[in-house]
Amino acid sequence: MTFRIRAARTRDLQHLYEMAKLTGGGFTNLPPDRTSLRTKLERSAAAFARDEATLGDELFVLMLENVRTGEVRGTCQLFTQVGQQHPFYSYRLGTLTQHSKQLARTFRAEMLALTTDLEGACEVGGLFLHPGERAGGLGLLLARSRYLFIRAHRARFADRILAELRGIIDEAGGSPFWDGLAGRFFGMNFQDADQFNAINGHQFIADLMPKHPIYTAMLSEAARSAIGLPHPSGRAAMRMLENEGFHYENYIDIFDGGPTMTARTDKVRTIEAAREARIVAIDGDGGDEALVATGRLGDFTCAFGLVRSVGDGIVLSRDCAEALGVAEDDTVLHVGRW
Structure with missing residues (x-):
């Protein structure tokens, strides 16, 4: 990537x-x-x-x-x-509704309130x-x-x-x-x-x-x-x-x-769909497009990559791993690209 x-x-x-x-x-x-x-x-x-x-x-x-x-x-x-x-x-933006019996009419006025x-x-x-x-x-x-x-x-x-x-x-x-x-x-x-x-x-x-x-x-x-x-x-x-x-x-x-x-x-x-997973392998054999992130605070990085689930871990595409500076056994946060 x-x-x-x-x-x-x-x-x-x-x-x-x-x-x-x-x-x-x-x-x-x-x-x-x-x-x-x-x-x-x-x-x-x-x-x-x-x-x-x-x-x-x-x-x-x-x-x-x-x-x-x-x-x-x-x-x-x-x-x-x-x-x-x-x-x-x-x-x-709200609405004020007022009714006049004499006119038998209802008036609705839009209003902006700070x-x-x-x-x-x-x-x-x-x-x-x-x-x-x-x-x-x-x-x-x-x-x-x-x-x-x-x-x-x-x-x-x-x-x-x-x-x-x-x-x-x-x-x-x-x-x-x-x-x-x-x-x-x-x-x-x-x-x-x-x-x-x-x-x-x-x-x-x-x-x-x-x-x-x-x-x-x-x-x-x-x-x-x-x-x-x-x-x-x-x-x-x-x-x-x-x-x-x-x-x-x-x-x-x-x-x-x-x-x-x-x-x-x-x-x-x-936020709701993101999952943490351990990288079990890094290769170029394909997978689903995803956003992948690693690191905390000033070390945070994020990139697109290909992710493939294997057991309780993932296989990550090589270009994404290089962009993020991660290796096997590192844990990343990932979510599908939609």
Whole structure:
């Protein structure tokens, strides 16, 4: 296997920065700001260095690396428990039903309420794959490696999990949802607000955003039509999340209106289906395609491989064993590729 997932290192700053410049905006977890990215890598290094199996407020950054060339071509992030340093805000889309006896009519109005319902959940995010590598299932490897990391370090992550998908961004890099709602209160465009949030956190939302519910009928048509929709480039990611058991439960991002998907951590399909097994042999005689992971914390690696069950162990394909640096009698975590 040419590619593997590994723990990020502080020397990956330039790799992260180059990828951040390619995101096209609205990517809060990967801002094109060296100081912010350096802080992320330092925070991730501290998380990898802590060996206690307890829940904290931590960030893990993983990298997609070409085994043969050493090139970094993608990244993803895991937050163990959101909303601990700053409130974690979302909008919840709800309905208010009212009835008039005099008119003999029932009125149903959609409303957006600012909430911190998802505070305390863990989060998978920050997934970016270089445009030149968007084939061969590498996005799948990035996405599902996060769940194997959680499975290998389950005590470090909360019982509820979320994933925020980027919302609709127009050709000029603006957000119809932001322009129709929050932008009216903040006096700044979407790009400036998104960058400020990526670097400084959500506190300015608490300071300036009105706390009363917003009737969606009062928003522009462009803003209403963006509610709960992912960016076109994120539709495949949304399908992968749904395949893992995530659901859209009417929570949306406060900046661009994109959907927030949620699940119970132990019910995520990859986490629930993953199994540990001892490698009894390494060869190239085929097997079923799988994601295979090994190592803890900073030694964690993950790659695609061929796995064949033999008794209570597995036979692992040679290229995968080389990518992961494992040998016979080592124990790995594996789950089928779907």
